[in-house]
Amino acid sequence: MSGQAATAARVTEAADLTDRVVANLGTVVHAPAETLRLPLLCLLAEGHVLVEDVPGVGKTVLAKALARSLDLSFARMQFTPDLLPADVTGVNVYDQRAGGFRFRPGPVFANVVLVDEINRASPKTQSALLEAMQETQVTVDGVTHRLDRPFLVIATQNPVEYEGTYPLPEAQLDRFAVRMAIGYPPLAEEARMLAEQTTEPPLDHLRPVAGRTEVTAAIEAARHVFVEESVNRYTVALLRHTRDDERLALGASPRSGVALLRLAKARAVAERRDFVLPDDVRAVAPTVLPHRLLLAPEAVSTGLSALQAVHDALDATPVPV
The missing domain is CATH 1.10.8.80 (Magnesium chelatase subunit I, C-Terminal domain)
Structure with missing residues (x-):
């Protein structure tokens, strides 16, 4: 296969993956296809997403559905004022059996990380995400630990409630490739969502439509x-x-x-x-x-x-x- 034909094949496979994932997400989150495609494009572009929207429109469900659709590991962090940087990155703990310290990874060591209400944590804890988002690594006690790829942070913040929050500085906002909103679903879609969520939530039965190898290949296709x-x-x-x-x-x-x-x-x-x-x-x-x-x-x-x-x-x- 020639180089041009191989490139075309990689692009086709990546596009097919995108179509499958967006269709899979559409069974769980009732939003326009372009909205559902955006976090996936961000993953392929090796960026991160800031979702700024009112509570209850499906931000958490979208993140979980994306990770499940791609068969990637998922972690969720609820940012609060008392959260410490070590709660994000991990900590060294003493192992009595081994007679030394060993590293216990924090929730940031997942492929898809949902950070709920990122503006509720202190600036010190917010900054703990910066190295992970920019360098795909964390440093604890002078030792650098690489994060697994692909790596996507989906952070949320509530645009209508600012009491007790710490607004993200421009330097940290710049780390997010995109800022998006999901919005309220159309009338018919919202009615169908209510029926689904009060009987059998679709997320409980969502199955992967791609794997890590396909995602990595799609990232490479986008890069080139x-x-x-x-x-x-x-x-x-x-x-x-x-x-x-x-x-x-x-x-x-x-x-x-x-x-x-x-x-x-x-x-x-x-x-x-x-x-x-x-x-x-x-x-x-x-x-x-x-x-x-x-x-x-x-x-x-x-x-x-x-x-x-x-x-x-x-x-x-x-x-x-």
Whole structure:
């Protein structure tokens, strides 16, 4: 098989995996397919997800369903003000039989980690996630421990209740590849969900539709998607537009450009392409960029949102043809 044919085969397999997983998630979480596809694309792009939505719309169920669909290990952490960094990363404990210390891994040592209400823990505990999210490793007592791949953090926060919370600083928000919301389901879907959840919850019977090997192969396929120089320059131009926008106190960082292209590559694979189009960049920008921007005070007073600033940048940046 030629190199081009092998690449096409890998892309097809990755796209088939995406279709199967999204269909499987749709049996449990009643949300648009594009919403269900986003955390999977983030996994293929080796990023992390911040879900900001009201309670009870299925954030936890989505994370569990994704891990179960891919047959990956899952861990859940409920962040509270008294949670310590060691509760996240793990701790060295003394083993009397061995006569020495041994490392007891924390819940972060899973493939899919759900962090519930991340803004309720102290900044010190929040920062314990930074090394894991950025480097796929944790360091405890000077010893570095690698995390298993694939590795995806899905963190949630409640946008309507801020009492007793510690807002995430810009540096930590920048670690999340995307910020998304699930939203309320349509009337008919919500009625069907109520019927399901009060009889036999679908999550209890959800079966894997892929395995770790297939996920790893899909990640590799996304990593090697071709990006033409004109698309690279378009991405940079988009980022620079946000930096030159006088309504923004802080524009998009170079790291956001990396996340933007990685998500665009994953989307291209899901669309059965081995190359990125400007449309891929435009499609993922509204979920990748807004949470990385900081509005100027006068812009806040006019009611401008970061999402609107991103749409303005997309409208003003010429698309390569």
